[in-house]
Amino acid sequence: MDERVKKALVDIVGEKNFNDKLIDMVSYSYDASEYTHRPMCAVWAESTEQVSKVLKLANEEKIPVIPRGGGTGLTGLAVPINGGIVLDLNHMNAIVKISIEDRLAVLQPGVIYDDLARALDPHGFFFPPDPASSQVCTLGGNVATNAGGVKGAKYGTTRDYVLGLQLVLPDGRIMRTGSQCIKSVSGYDLTKLFVGSEGTLGVITEITLKINPKTTASTTAMAAFDDLGDAGRAVSETMHSGVLPAVLEILGKEALIAINRNTDLNLPEVDAILLVETDGYTQEETDYQVKKVLEVFKRNNAREIKQAKTEKEAADLWKARKSAYAVLARLNTHQVLEDVTVPMSRIADALIGIKEISEKYDIMIATYGHAGDGNLHPQFVYDGYDPDVAERKKAAGAALFKLAIDLGGTLTGEHGIGLQKAAFMGLEHDDVSMNVMRGIKRLLDPNNILNPGKMALDEG
Amino acid sequence: MRGDMEAKYDFDRKFRRQVLQCSRCGFCQSVCPVFGFSLRPAYNARGKMLLLKEVMDGTIDLNDELIETLFQCTTCGACEENCPSGVNVPDIIKQARKDMVNIGSCHPAFKGMHEVLENHSDIYAEDDLPDFGRERNRKAPYVFFIGCVGAYREEEATESILDLLDYLKVDYTLIDEVCCSGVLGDVGYSINDRLAEKNVERILATGAHTLITGCPYCARTFHGKPEYQKLKDSGVKILHVSQFLKDFDFGVTTSRKVTYHDPCDLGRHCGIYEEPRETIAKIAPDFVEMRHNREKALCCGAGGGVRGAYAANSIAMARRRLQEAEEIGAEVLLTECNSCVHNLANAKLRKQKVKILTTAQFIQELLEEEDKI
Amino acid sequence: MPEDLYYEENHLWVRDEGDLLLVGMDDFGQKMAGDIVYVQLPDEGKKLKMGKKFAKVESGKWLGKVFAPVNGELVEVNEELETNPGLINEDCYGEGWMYKVKADDKAELEQLIKGPEAIEKWVLAEIEKYAQE
Numbered sequence: 001m002d003e004r005v006k007k008a009l010v011d012i013v014g015e016k017n018f019n020d021k022l023i024d025m026v027s028y029s030y031d032a033s034e035y036t037h038r039p040m041c042a043v044w045a046e047s048t049e050q051v052s053k054v055l056k057l058a059n060e061e062k063i064p065v066i067p068r069g070g071g072t073g074l075t076g077l078a079v080p081i082n083g084g085i086v087l088d089l090n091h092m093n094a095i096v097k098i099s100i101e102d103r104l105a106v107l108q109p110g111v112i113y114d115d116l117a118r119a120l121d122p123h124g125f126f127f128p129p130d131p132a133s134s135q136v137c138t139l140g141g142n143v144a145t146n147a148g149g150v151k152g153a154k155y156g157t158t159r160d161y162v163l164g165l166q167l168v169l170p171d172g173r174i175m176r177t178g179s180q181c182i183k184s185v186s187g188y189d190l191t192k193l194f195v196g197s198e199g200t201l202g203v204i205t206e207i208t209l210k211i212n213p214k215t216t217a218s219t220t221a222m223a224a225f226d227d228l229g230d231a232g233r234a235v236s237e238t239m240h241s242g243v244l245p246a247v248l249e250i251l252g253k254e255a256l257i258a259i260n261r262n263t264d265l266n267l268p269e270v271d272a273i274l275l276v277e278t279d280g281y282t283q284e285e286t287d288y289q290v291k292k293v294l295e296v297f298k299r300n301n302a303r304e305i306k307q308a309k310t311e312k313e314a315a316d317l318w319k320a321r322k323s324a325y326a327v328l329a330r331l332n333t334h335q336v337l338e339d340v341t342v343p344m345s346r347i348a349d350a351l352i353g354i355k356e357i358s359e360k361y362d363i364m365i366a367t368y369g370h371a372g373d374g375n376l377h378p379q380f381v382y383d384g385y386d387p388d389v390a391e392r393k394k395a396a397g398a399a400l401f402k403l404a405i406d407l408g409g410t411l412t413g414e415h416g417i418g419l420q421k422a423a424f425m426g427l428e429h430d431d432v433s434m435n436v437m438r439g440i441k442r443l444l445d446p447n448n449i450l451n452p453g454k455m456a457l458d459e460g
Numbered sequence: 461m462r463g464d465m466e467a468k469y470d471f472d473r474k475f476r477r478q479v480l481q482c483s484r485c486g487f488c489q490s491v492c493p494v495f496g497f498s499l500r501p502a503y504n505a506r507g508k509m510l511l512l513k514e515v516m517d518g519t520i521d522l523n524d525e526l527i528e529t530l531f532q533c534t535t536c537g538a539c540e541e542n543c544p545s546g547v548n549v550p551d552i553i554k555q556a557r558k559d560m561v562n563i564g565s566c567h568p569a570f571k572g573m574h575e576v577l578e579n580h581s582d583i584y585a586e587d588d589l590p591d592f593g594r595e596r597n598r599k600a601p602y603v604f605f606i607g608c609v610g611a612y613r614e615e616e617a618t619e620s621i622l623d624l625l626d627y628l629k630v631d632y633t634l635i636d637e638v639c640c641s642g643v644l645g646d647v648g649y650s651i652n653d654r655l656a657e658k659n660v661e662r663i664l665a666t667g668a669h670t671l672i673t674g675c676p677y678c679a680r681t682f683h684g685k686p687e688y689q690k691l692k693d694s695g696v697k698i699l700h701v702s703q704f705l706k707d708f709d710f711g712v713t714t715s716r717k718v719t720y721h722d723p724c725d726l727g728r729h730c731g732i733y734e735e736p737r738e739t740i741a742k743i744a745p746d747f748v749e750m751r752h753n754r755e756k757a758l759c760c761g762a763g764g765g766v767r768g769a770y771a772a773n774s775i776a777m778a779r780r781r782l783q784e785a786e787e788i789g790a791e792v793l794l795t796e797c798n799s800c801v802h803n804l805a806n807a808k809l810r811k812q813k814v815k816i817l818t819t820a821q822f823i824q825e826l827l828e829e830e831d832k833i
Numbered sequence: 834m835p836e837d838l839y840y841e842e843n844h845l846w847v848r849d850e851g852d853l854l855l856v857g858m859d860d861f862g863q864k865m866a867g868d869i870v871y872v873q874l875p876d877e878g879k880k881l882k883m884g885k886k887f888a889k890v891e892s893g894k895w896l897g898k899v900f901a902p903v904n905g906e907l908v909e910v911n912e913e914l915e916t917n918p919g920l921i922n923e924d925c926y927g928e929g930w931m932y933k934v935k936a937d938d939k940a941e942l943e944q945l946i947k948g949p950e951a952i953e954k955w956v957l958a959e960i961e962k963y964a965q966e
Binding site for chain 2: 021022023024026027028029030031032033044070071072088091093110112114133135136325326329330333335434
Binding site for chain 3: 772810
């Protein structure tokens, strides 16, 4: 590494916050995806000023900078695919302010989701978009990927809650977007541009989030469906139930079989199980909501309906859904979790289509996910060391994306594009919109130093 | 690809599948004590597995640069407990350490520890076992094994257990004990046969039917290591003191708010969570759990050799655990491991008023307050 | 080893500051100990008995006892050492000072090692002692 640049970085962040040791470079080569590439070095930033100076330097020297939080991204958006400097933001982990009267929380990007939840809890508030990785994911990453969670159908995603951001642009300029107000239409909505931009347009250094009062009652129920089509229709027809459940999750047959093999939950090995949870402020209210949803389920041939009568029973119903990822991950050496999303009326078709792909390419795909907003999680489980299997997985993945797009869906509901789906951007976005995206990227990052190589922004 | 390469190291031969099973989810970050204080991904279980994967693939090789992370793990097992993919990280790390030692790459503290135990009878090389005014090596139904930390660093805690055993009129004897040397197996070496033999011989010579120890690490070693199999073969029951004391009523209580810290070696590694709580329930009606307890207990930072090799970091980890005690307003923190007591006590700041004791110490204090002992 | 200080044979130095005595660990001691990780800081007001242990110090591998150089009372401790015990290694005669003591009778200081000749003799003997171990 250029000694001059190293010295300049050390001058900005201090010696103890600069790192180019082997063991750290290995860690920083990876996130939670299957991609890897060595960075040149890493720095821990402790302030917005330091982030600004690092970017200014990198921009002048044309060195890539890759922002990193918890490193739990599934699509490779924290992998330094072109080398460069990993900008580790975990030391900027302060909750700056919680204002219940203003219904907001201001925090730094390194705050872990669960830590925020714990800070809000005593006030009776919460931040609804709750990714499954909440114990380790950081809010900076959540904002950069517009993270979702199980409550998306009723409560929306991260984007719906970001009131404002402080960012550092690729050339080092610091700027603020949005407002401390619950609503504002003053100027272009730059906040929404940066949310979900996967660290390619700016480094987030402060986040202002809208928060919600917690509900105090909930009702949980589970229903089994012998036929995939019935389950899919049950999901879409929930829109006719007159209520919006807080949670509507689906577990497909392969997932159920795997769960049964690894736990003693003894779930019915049917085509699909739906888990529904309604929330509110009185038990009567949430029970009523569940009743309406279960009527829809019954109309679609649901059987074995179980409604939890105690908190423990509810937790037991949730265990199945929560264990899905883990039991599947233990089955083989490689697993890839996708998050294709389709309009809710097409869920049944999506489930059937995924099953066909699995059979056609002879590769295990277990599906579960947030049926309530059409966001499915097909999990590929396979032996990636077998080149033949790896080829088939690749083909099956491409077929999956084509299926989703053909059904009017999108490549990704919440994980982002990163490296994993970059090649398929053209399937979903027309040339004009890709050009506009690339134009915006060029405008803010003319030297293409901020997280280059992602989201197909480099091509064209 | 890797399939055809001959495995170069034992950790690869024994644990290849598990290392590969790590799906890089990073969930271990939320429970790892070393990552918790440092925020450095290289220290985390995921970081360690990524390194080992690259070693298995031949991208990098085991070398001195890896010492800083491979030998900085308390082997607390929280990562394994929290791992969706079921990776047994502590076992993999312990084997990788052996591979490192085999190629001559080891943290000097552990190399030193190994050498000390080659030539001395305890890990501190003090060779001057205190007898606490009690008899040694006589014939008795119970043997009490103190352990190095209890003998040389936490004498007051040991004194308390012995006082309690006397108060309960237990017929026990001490022995000329030497280091169980269990720690060596965890830091890249193996149990010292010479020392193990001495312990076995001296324990059996007492004719005792039960061995009680205050040290969870020793208990685990006696239970699980083949070098001590002869004890079980001879019908000796091995108990940690918390398993023994739970059957007694002491007739004292406290009104103070008490919490319990599950030592990793007693909790996650031995599955003993309830016995200590049974005893505490009898003496402390105002008992509160810390945020992370039982299988999810947060490691104090002393284990796996870390206190010997990275003492300052060990103390930093202990500070995080004490924060959890502060969070719940605990006035007394009880635990069942002398190493935990030692590390937590060192980490406690002057402004923190929580008392850190073993359960036996606390009971003895309460008895003393009421002039019963 | 500064010649204007008194030395206690377990490698403590003592500086007479008039009302109070300033106490710390000498250079020989801190080098022998290695990186200090813990310094026990007892409560102010603790009574000290000359020659009796009143605190302990730990490095990674070593536990050391701190013996009272005179009879008296512990009046103040260096709280910086709580979070930065390494100060003893960095600046044992300055920022790494450990305790302030009010002596019952300052004349007791004369029982400690003092003056360039006595210091040199003592240090040489210590070097030999440790070389043998």
